[in-house]
Amino acid sequence: MTDLNFPIYLLAWPFALTLAWMAGELIYRWIALPRIAVYALCGFVFGNLAAGDLPPSESDSFLLFANLAFGLMLFELGYRINLRWLRANPWIVVTSVVESVVTFVAVDTVATAFGTEPLSAALIAALAMATSPAGLLRVLNEQRSAGQVTERALHLSALNCAFGVFAFKVIVGIGVFQTSGDLAHAAASSLLVLVASSLLGALFGVAVPLWLRHVDNAGRDATLAFAIAVFLLVVVSHVFKLSPVLCALAFGIVARHRRIVLPPAQRNFGALGDLLSVLLFFVVASKLDWDHVTSGLLLGLLLVLVRALAKVLVCTVFARVSGISARKGALTGLALTPVAVFAVLLLEQAPRLGPDVFQSLAPLAAIALLLEVIGPLVTLCAVVFANETRTAREP
Template sequence: MPDINFMTPELMWPLAIALTWLAGEFLYRWTGLPRISSYGLCGFALANVQWGILTLPDNSSLLLMANVAFGLILFEFGYRINLRWLRTNPWIGITGVLESGVSFIVVFAIAQWYGSTNFTALLLAALAMSTSPAGILRVINEQRSAGQVTERILHLTAINCVLAVFTFKVVVAFWIFQSSGSILQAITGSLQVLVLSALLGAAFGILLPLVLRELGSLARDATIAFAFAVIALVALTHVAKLSPILATLSFGLMARHRRVTLNQAQRNFGALGDMLTVMLFFYAASTLEWSRVWAGAGLGILLVCARLLTKAAASTAFARISGITYRKGLLTGLALSPISVFVILMLEQTRYLGIALVDELTALAAMTLLLEIIGPLLTQRALIWAQETPEHSEK
């Protein structure tokens, strides 16, 4: 009789992810809670460090899969960005830059006041600038929202991500090069990573549409071609130690401006995208340890409140001058709450490079868990209150 071990990671992880999908569906139908919030709750609850139910398989393989899932979302996210809109209304870009900058200053000041080291405070401030494209886009697609608030949070999130990646890499690079004390070398190295990542993604965005047009299958085979291209692009940046975030974002942005049309059926990359999304949010939350969450709860909650107030205040302050009401400006800031997946993948990439920053940022663990749950919920509520979901836009 075959000896079957039901506690092997090869069996437990697929079962846990399947149960997570079921939990997300039932909770969404019963309570309206965004599915990705349920995925995060299940990932945190079932993680090995909490209950020992799941053991962690090869972390580099999981990180690569998570980056592929994130890359598919970022490609679609980049496809939704319209650079002409930013040129037509530059106040949106100015709002994004100032909102990110003020968030950095406020979080850095609070972290230092709380007793964090300069390096820890800088890391917290850099990551607090960001907004998770995965969380934002999944809630938008789930709610089928459209309107001024929807478009603004997409563009502000893109600005937040680029600034956060650059600032984070400068801080980490300066920490690595601190023996020489060369801030110029740190900034130059970070700029090189950003530029090379963006150029690589742009090259994919130029070449793939040309190949599809040559084959005469641009409309028919675009989804599977772009999915394979994203997988290849993420794997390439993973090996070259570039930024898969900026590379896939640039890929989607270039594909849009190369006049490649993605119809509604191709959104989310179909069943493949939905399945990988469950795995992405489950994996991201599973990396959080209860001991670190509890240890950083005080500062984490304080920083969550400060970040939320800062983004809401900045978006509201520039609302009128950028062409919307103060109410919609406030809702835009509220909708920028999600942060978790972006932050976790950034930190896991540094662990892959041999830098264990997760161990130093207990406050970030608390922030991430809190915003894993309430971030998508706040985005959902903001879109509903802005009357940009189908059931409200008709009223």
């Protein structure tokens, strides 16, 4: 590479991110399409046009920042989870368990029936269980949504993310054991990792509020302190090959119940969170390969429909016993559509834990791209139809 081309090369990512942000703002104003869907489309186009020109080192650096952005969103999701509400209404937990199991079985059955290898089908099903907190939170915060559908979607997302991580780690552990015969490695890739991740996140949830009380700046500096702690937590979890998802979720849940206030004005972590969200959705979509998307498009579309049907059906069936109407139950199921960011970032860890399964998951690439664009739009429609957006609540 010549010195003349080197400065232009360095500007590729910043210019692409800037253009994605500008496109997101314009299209949001023109047709109200969620900004994150536009960021994803721009990232997919950029990733496939520039794939041969970008070394892995630069792409990996941006992927680390994407994981940090995802960690902030997971922390915020955990921070908004009310464990007392779950204890008072255990049907929400029951709904999440049944919804996750039905989604797994349905997706795994369809994927296997269409010729997907058993291990790959199980991994796709495990990732399909979860709802991506990134897509869900950005849409809900952008619309300032509040109400029964919004709160249930947030709580169900936190629960099915935990179930999805558990299933994913166990399946990867089984794959490692089948490949290497190393039972200790397989065990470390599943249950032990989950326990350690939860404990580490809980430790941060206790330590950071204690520090804030000690310096007597809990109200003013809480947002900055939490952001720095999430960054540290995500990096530590990657170094020790733990689950950043569970670490950040546990951190947020424990911190909330330590009664440290995160100001409403700082949802999304202010301008820092907005910047990182552009990077998150752009970078994740740039990891999707065009060939994988096209080769798995038909099966991917079918699995998207099966996944959506499973979530809507279960949420509707359990709606009345959990205290809401069947209509709002169905809308809650629709709000759980986003999955792309969670799936791609979690799958990035699979080669480190064992078999290189990414090449055999073409339908997942198609699912990720479809739901990267459609998922936020479906969530938006769900909260609009539930009359829980800011515009709907204004007189």
